[in-house]
Amino acid sequence: MTKEETALVWDTGEAVTLGERHLSLPAPEPSAGWSAYREQRARALSFDPRRQANFEKYLKTQRTAEIADYLPIKLDIENVSRCNFRCTMCQVSDWPKGQRSTDMPLAGFKRLLDEQYGVIEIKLQGMGEPLLQRDDYFEMLKYARGREIWVRTTTNASLLHLKENYKRLIDCDPNEIQISIDGADKKTFESIRRQSDFDRVISNCKLINDYCAERGVVRTKMWVVVQKGNRHQLNDFVELAAKAGFRSVAFSLNLTDWGQEKWNTINTEALSEDAFDYDLCNALIERGRVLDIKVAFWSVTEKYNQRDTARLCPWPFERVYVSSDMRVIPCCTIGNPDVADLGCAETLTQTWNSETFAAFRHGHLHGPLPAVCRGCYEKDH
Numbered sequence: 591m592t593k594e595e596t597a598l599v600w601d602t603g604e605a606v607t608l609g610e611r612h613l614s615l616p617a618p619e620p621s622a623g624w625s626a627y628r629e630q631r632a633r634a635l636s637f638d639p640r641r642q643a644n645f646e647k648y649l650k651t652q653r654t655a656e657i658a659d660y661l662p663i664k665l666d667i668e669n670v671s672r673c674n675f676r677c678t679m680c681q682v683s684d685w686p687k688g689q690r691s692t693d694m695p696l697a698g699f700k701r702l703l704d705e706q707y708g709v710i711e712i713k714l715q716g717m718g719e720p721l722l723q724r725d726d727y728f729e730m731l732k733y734a735r736g737r738e739i740w741v742r743t744t745t746n747a748s749l750l751h752l753k754e755n756y757k758r759l760i761d762c763d764p765n766e767i768q769i770s771i772d773g774a775d776k777k778t779f780e781s782i783r784r785q786s787d788f789d790r791v792i793s794n795c796k797l798i799n800d801y802c803a804e805r806g807v808v809r810t811k812m813w814v815v816v817q818k819g820n821r822h823q824l825n826d827f828v829e830l831a832a833k834a835g836f837r838s839v840a841f842s843l844n845l846t847d848w849g850q851e852k853w854n855t856i857n858t859e860a861l862s863e864d865a866f867d868y869d870l871c872n873a874l875i876e877r878g879r880v881l882d883i884k885v886a887f888w889s890v891t892e893k894y895n896q897r898d899t900a901r902l903c904p905w906p907f908e909r910v911y912v913s914s915d916m917r918v919i920p921c922c923t924i925g926n927p928d929v930a931d932l933g934c935a936e937t938l939t940q941t942w943n944s945e946t947f948a949a950f951r952h953g954h955l956h957g958p959l960p961a962v963c964r965g966c967y968e969k970d971h
Contacts (some may be wrong), residue, residue, distance in 0.1 A: 615871055618840040618886040621766045622808045630740045630765060634710040637738040644708035653899045653907040656948045656955065661708035661939060664909040666922050668716025669694045669730060670723050671914040675746055676784040677772070679817065679857050681848040681926060682717050683784070690717065690926065691915040696726040698916055698936070700733055705939060711740040714764075716913065717925045721749040721759075731762035742766040744813075748786060750794035760801055760809060767810045769795060769836075772817070774826035782819050792834050799835025812839040821865040828877050828885060838884040841866075841874075846923040849930060849962035863889075893968040896957060903966060906951045912938070920950065920962065930962045 620627040635642045647660035672689035673682045682688050703709065712734055714720060720727050720743060734741050741764045750756040759767065773779025776788040795810075802809055812831045816824070824841070831839040843863050847854035871887065878885035895901040903921075911919040916935040917927035924930050932950060933941035941947060953960045959967055 615887045616875065616885070618811070618838075618888050619884075621811050621838060627740065627765070630738070631710060633738045634740060638707055640707045641710065645710065648708075648908060651907065653902050653904065654955070655907075656951045657943050658907065658951075661706055662909055662942060663708055664711045664713075665702075665706065665709055666713045666716060666909070666911040667694070667699065667702070667730075668718065668912060668914045668925070669699070669714060669720050669727055670718040671716060672722060673718040673746075674722065674748060675719065675786050678782050678784065678819070679815065679845050679860055680717070681850070681853060688718075690928075691913065693723050693726070694912075694914040694916065696729055699726075699730050702912065702916075702935060702938065703734060703737060703739070709739060711742075713742045713744070713922070715744040716911065716922070718914075719746050719748070721745055721755055728758050728762050731759075731764055735763050740765050742768065744768040744770065746770055746783065746786070747791045747794045747798070750798055751790070756794065756798035756801055760798065760805060760807070764809065767798070768813045769798075769810055770815070771795075771812050771827070771830070771834075772815050773820050774823040774830045778820050778823060782817070792830070795834040795836070799837075803835065808837050810836060812836040813842065814839065815842045815845065816862055816865050817845065817860045818862045819860070821862040824865065824870065824874060825877065828874055828881065828883060831878075831883050832881040836883060838886065839878070840886045840888050843887075843889040847965060848926060849924040849965075854965065894966050895968050896954065896959070899955075902954050903963065906947075906954050910935075910938070910942070918947075920960070923966070924962055930960070 635645055644660045645663060648663050651658065651660065670693045671691045674688065676683040676688060714730060714734065731741060731743070743764050743766070745767065747769050750759070771779070771791070772782045773788065779788040779791070780786050799810055812834070814820070814827050827839060843865070845857035845861055847857055866887070875885045894903045905921040910932070911922050911925060912935040913919055913927050915927070918932040918935050918938065918941050919925060919927050920930050920932060932947050933944050935941065950960060954963070
């Protein structure tokens with residue numbers, strides 16, 4: 591897999607830095623594999639000649655212009671900004687009743703994709719649990735897939751049993767479903783993912799994974815955010831993944847600060863970047879091999895650097911996060927228009943090259959960096 595191909599989905603390289611050593615470890619790949627991803631991308635580009643032309647323009651630009659002569663190729667679309675969990679590392683736990691704004695209307699979602707003909711990939715989920723929107727969420731999935739867009743979504747799995755949501759979700763044919771599992775037993779899981787029910791979540795994971803097996807498809811991935819509260823369970827997560835029917839598990843070492851000082855303090859304290867060593871990683875990979883589970887690692891360990899265009903943050907030049915109330919946010923590590931708002935998503939084509947967005951790109955290209963972005967760049971540049 592080339593670095594460019596990998597970046598289209600994961601925005602990362604293919605190695606993880608552990609301590610002072612740079613160790614080559616498997617990075618997460620699409621649930622159905624890179625071949626399936628490439629085939630879907632080919633279908634996406636051939637769906638509309640404008641999409642192919644837009645993609646070619648994007649590839650030629652190489653993050654050098656404040657004004658882009660192409661449209662975004664990827665979108666993070668937040669259908670709801672509300673959640674039934676109050677996870678310890680998530681800004682949603684600060685919001686009154688776990689909700690920031692209203693849900694995105696289905697009609698607004700369709701208008702957005704109709705306007706953004708250059709989009710080949712979306713993540714349909716933001717700061718919340720997408721299944722809370724019920725029927726409209728499933729219609730969004732079907733609408734995007736009908737336009738041959740590669741769709742990834744994320745769920746806490748708490749609602750999959752209701753009205754056979756697990757079947758409805760798979761039948762909408764998303765390309766990847768990431769399921770967050772941050773504890774390998776009830777005590778650990780519920781201490782991190784507050785207001786959750788561990789037994790129900792794992793039961794629901796079995797439901798959806800069994801249905802995938804029945805349908806002959808691979809769609810889910812178990813995603814573990816490693817932190818001080820669960821770092822003692824790394825081996826247990828691989829065993830749990832097998833019991834719940836997953837075909838892959840990804841260990842993430844990253845916690846975002848949501849562009850806020852308070853969360854920088856909380857999540858820096860919760861980080862556990864020294865959880866892995868070479869022997870442990872190999873042992874996890876080997877145990878996964880025995881259980882027929884792909885074990886991968888995710889860590890954004892290399893800070894962005896303004897002196898090298900290849901090391902600029904890719905978001906301002908290829909992608910935006912659209913909030914449920916149709917605001918444009920710089921990225922998913924902020925995920926809140928009250929923290930950073932680049933304009934209106936109802937007219938995203940205009941917003942994409944507005945004075946505000948051009949100034950935002952200028953900060954990445956020439957400085958000074960936007961304040962909310964400084965934590966992702968090397969501090970001495």
